[in-house]
Amino acid sequence: KQEVTQIPAALSVPEGENLVLNCSFTDSAIYNLQWFRQDPGKGLTSLLLIQSSQREQTSGRLNASLDKSSGRSTLYIAASQPGDSATYLCAAGGFYNQGGKLIFGQGTELSVKP
Amino acid sequence: NAGVTQTPKFQVLKTGQSMTLQCAQDMNHNSMYWYRQDPGMGLRLIYYSASEGTTDKGEVPNGYNVSRLNKREFSLRLESAAPSQTSVYFCASSVRTLNTGELFFGEGSRLTVL
Numbered sequence: 001k002q003e004v005t006q007i008p009a010a011l012s013v014p015e016g017e018n019l020v021l022n023c024s025f026t027d028s029a030i031y032n033l034q035w036f037r038q039d040p041g042k043g044l045t046s047l048l049l050i051q052s053s054q055r056e057q058t059s060g061r062l063n064a065s066l067d068k069s070s071g072r073s074t075l076y077i078a079a080s081q082p083g084d085s086a087t088y089l090c091a092a093g094g095f096y097n098q099g100g101k102l103i104f105g106q107g108t109e110l111s112v113k114p
Numbered sequence: 115n116a117g118v119t120q121t122p123k124f125q126v127l128k129t130g131q132s133m134t135l136q137c138a139q140d141m142n143h144n145s146m147y148w149y150r151q152d153p154g155m156g157l158r159l160i161y162y163s164a165s166e167g168t169t170d171k172g173e174v175p176n177g178y179n180v181s182r183l184n185k186r187e188f189s190l191r192l193e194s195a196a197p198s199q200t201s202v203y204f205c206a207s208s209v210r211t212l213n214t215g216e217l218f219f220g221e222g223s224r225l226t227v228l
Contacts, residue, residue: 034216034217036217036219041222042221042222043118043204043219043220043221043222044157044204044206044217044219045219046216046217046218049215049216089156089157091157091217101147101159101162101172102159102217104156104157104158105156106154106155106156107156
């Protein structure tokens with residue numbers, strides 16, 4: 001059974017710092033890995049989707065990498081801003097024998113201090 | 115551009131009452147999902163519908179029923195609500211289920227069962 005873990009559960013950094021959020025998964029047989037952002041009281045917004053054949057994806061100040069062999073993905077946020085404060089969730093997906101559903105980590109709550 | 119719309123946003127029920135959460139998407143997606151989000155448990159899949167006319171159980175289906183009314187709409191019904199069903203419920207959609215692409219979420223429905 002796939003398990004997805006995100007450590008740390010919470011992170012506080014000063015504005016301007018570069019930071020890395022970690023995501024690990026136990027079963028490397030995935031089709032893709034997605035990163036989401038969730039603001040308090042809101043739904044999830046997709047940030048980056050990495051297909052299993054890819055090593056990384058970039059969008060603006062965000063860069064996500066995928067290493068299937070080690071069961072890890074990282075989300076790199078450059079020059080963090082207070083507006084980046086939110087909970088970040090990763091999800092491993094696409095298991096054929098489970099109909100391709102996503103398995104979510106519990107998230108890392110990020111606070112960027114001005 | 116509405117995306118995924120859920121109603122109601124908030125609901126308070128008494129134990130034993132029934133209710134239906136409604137979800138509609140306007141992106142012509144084939145697959146739709148219902149998740150619940152609980153502190154310390156993360157997001158867990160309740161039911162999903164790979165395509166119009168099909169539904170399947172997820173991780174935590176007990177106490178729930180679903181209906182894929184048409185390609186746009188996917189409803190979640192609680193027949194006899196229990197306090198353990200107090201949660202935030204999210205509907206999501208994607209182009210397909212297997213090797214799913216980007217997942218789009220609604221804003222959530224916050225349910226309290228007394």
